[in-house]
Amino acid sequence: MEFFNNFKFKFIVALLLILVSVLIINILDLDFYIVTWLENGIYNILSPFFNILDSTGNYLSGIYQSFFQSKELLQKNQRLKEELSEQILINLSLNEVAQENRRMREIYNLDSALIEDLDLLGTRITGQAPSSWEQRVMINRGSNQGVKERLPVICFNGYLAGKIINTGVNSSQVMMANDPDFSVGGRVSRESSRASGVVRGQPGENQQLIMERINWDADINKGDLIITSGISDQYPRGLPIGEVKEVFSDNFGLSQSAYIDYRIGNQDLEEVLIILGF
Amino acid sequence: MRQKAFYILILFLVIILQVTFFAGLPASPYGPDLILIVVFTAGFVSGSQTGLGIGFLAGFIQGILLGSGLGLYVITRMLMGAAASLLKGNVYKESFPLLSVILFFVTFIHELLIFLLSEQVILRISFQTALLNKFIPKSFYNMLAGMLLYIVMIYLSPAGGYQDEKAS
Numbered sequence: 001m002e003f004f005n006n007f008k009f010k011f012i013v014a015l016l017l018i019l020v021s022v023l024i025i026n027i028l029d030l031d032f033y034i035v036t037w038l039e040n041g042i043y044n045i046l047s048p049f050f051n052i053l054d055s056t057g058n059y060l061s062g063i064y065q066s067f068f069q070s071k072e073l074l075q076k077n078q079r080l081k082e083e084l085s086e087q088i089l090i091n092l093s094l095n096e097v098a099q100e101n102r103r104m105r106e107i108y109n110l111d112s113a114l115i116e117d118l119d120l121l122g123t124r125i126t127g128q129a130p131s132s133w134e135q136r137v138m139i140n141r142g143s144n145q146g147v148k149e150r151l152p153v154i155c156f157n158g159y160l161a162g163k164i165i166n167t168g169v170n171s172s173q174v175m176m177a178n179d180p181d182f183s184v185g186g187r188v189s190r191e192s193s194r195a196s197g198v199v200r201g202q203p204g205e206n207q208q209l210i211m212e213r214i215n216w217d218a219d220i221n222k223g224d225l226i227i228t229s230g231i232s233d234q235y236p237r238g239l240p241i242g243e244v245k246e247v248f249s250d251n252f253g254l255s256q257s258a259y260i261d262y263r264i265g266n267q268d269l270e271e272v273l274i275i276l277g278f
Numbered sequence: 279m280r281q282k283a284f285y286i287l288i289l290f291l292v293i294i295l296q297v298t299f300f301a302g303l304p305a306s307p308y309g310p311d312l313i314l315i316v317v318f319t320a321g322f323v324s325g326s327q328t329g330l331g332i333g334f335l336a337g338f339i340q341g342i343l344l345g346s347g348l349g350l351y352v353i354t355r356m357l358m359g360a361a362a363s364l365l366k367g368n369v370y371k372e373s374f375p376l377l378s379v380i381l382f383f384v385t386f387i388h389e390l391l392i393f394l395l396s397e398q399v400i401l402r403i404s405f406q407t408a409l410l411n412k413f414i415p416k417s418f419y420n421m422l423a424g425m426l427l428y429i430v431m432i433y434l435s436p437a438g439g440y441q442d443e444k445a446s
Contacts, residue, residue: 011326015330015356019353019356019357022348022353023353025348035348039342042338042339042342043342043343046290046294046343050297050298053298054298057298126298127298129340129343129344129345130296130301130313131340132311132389132412132416133392133398133399136343136344136345138343165345166345173343173344175345180396180398180399180402181398203396203399203403204407204408206307
């Protein structure tokens with residue numbers, strides 16, 4: 001009887017109760033207002049520190065670059081100017097094709113399939129969430145700037161980076177495409193093939209995604225570009241995801257899967273674009 | 279009380295550094311998991327109550343930063359804080375070589391718990407791959423980086439750390 005009044009016994013019972021409660025909350029995915037309120041409060045208190053540290057680091061790196069790397073910066077600037085004029089020419093010819101495409105679609109009464117008039121918001125990555133398996137980053141734009149949960153996020157080269165999972169006042173969290181929880185409908189971008197499947201992040205693989213549930217006889221090859229299928233209304237159709245690295249038979253030959261090269265490393269990313277509307 | 283305030287302050291500093299500075303290093307996929315070191319030190323030096331409290335706070339904040347709040351990290355960090363308190367009085371605070379080995383195994387067990395409790399991980403990656411690509415390199419890296427933080431914490435810790443539980 002004395003054992004049950006023992007401090008250690010009470011302590012172990014309390015610990016077990018807390019652990020079981022947390023486990024149940026997790027398994028049943030329960031949402032308590034007070035916990036959500038507390039989470040948002042703590043996140044809004046912490047995020048300015050990440051923003052300040054990021055801005056300070058950025059400022060110091062700017063000073064360093066202006067002093068010691070001015071020659072490289074001038075060369076880079078010149079190269080970018082040349083690339084920009086090249087891109088302007090390509091863009092002009094693409095606009096012509098897009099207009100022609102739009103006219104044809106109007107003639108045949110087809111829905112628009114173009115990524116046009118995207119409402120984009122540029123943002124800086126201020127930090128990476130500490131985790132063993134999850135790939136999540138923090139950005140310095142939040143609900144004050146019109147950011148909402150589930151909005152798609154892309155890199156400056158247009159490749160899909162991830163989606164917004166949580167927003168604070170001036171900061172948000174992005175689940176990267178290589179996170180194990182991430183999934184998006186993908187499609188082969190080739191004239192002779194429209195094979196589709198589900199693209200997901202892989203645990204422990206930062207630079208590789210997996211495309212699953214591809215038809216067993218679908219035409220998909222190494223080097224094919226995979227784009228978002230647009231089947232769900234969360235992502236615009238046609239955002240590039242990555243190139244196929246390897247195709248293999250899955251589910252005892254009932255379907256195919258493919259490894260996709262995902263070169264957007266979280267460490268290399270500095271800025272991303274949020275698609276506010278499409 | 280001073281001791282608990284010290285751990286909370288260190289925890290916040292470590293979280294900010296881990297999210298910003300350490301996330302930009304080339305070895306960032308392997309950690310270091312300095313938050314675990316703070317929880318371990320709190321449990322080991324100040325006992326079970328402090329270890330559990332700091333473990334809960336660390337897991338909760340980490341969950342918030344991952345967008346899940348009361349997530350699996352609350353469970354694993356609390357367990358680690360409680361487990362570390364079992365070593366209190368059995369291992370000297372200054373036995374650095376022995377503590378290095380302990381830190382290796384603490385990180386290893388923590389990673390194993392996360393692996394076992396994460397359905398998106400355990401069902402999609404083999405144990406062998408996780409062991410070779412994650413558990414061992416991360417435990418080794420955390421042992422090295424964690425020992426530095428542990429030594430700093432021990433020397434900065436107010437009155438060596440034992441007074442809290444004696445008072446209670």
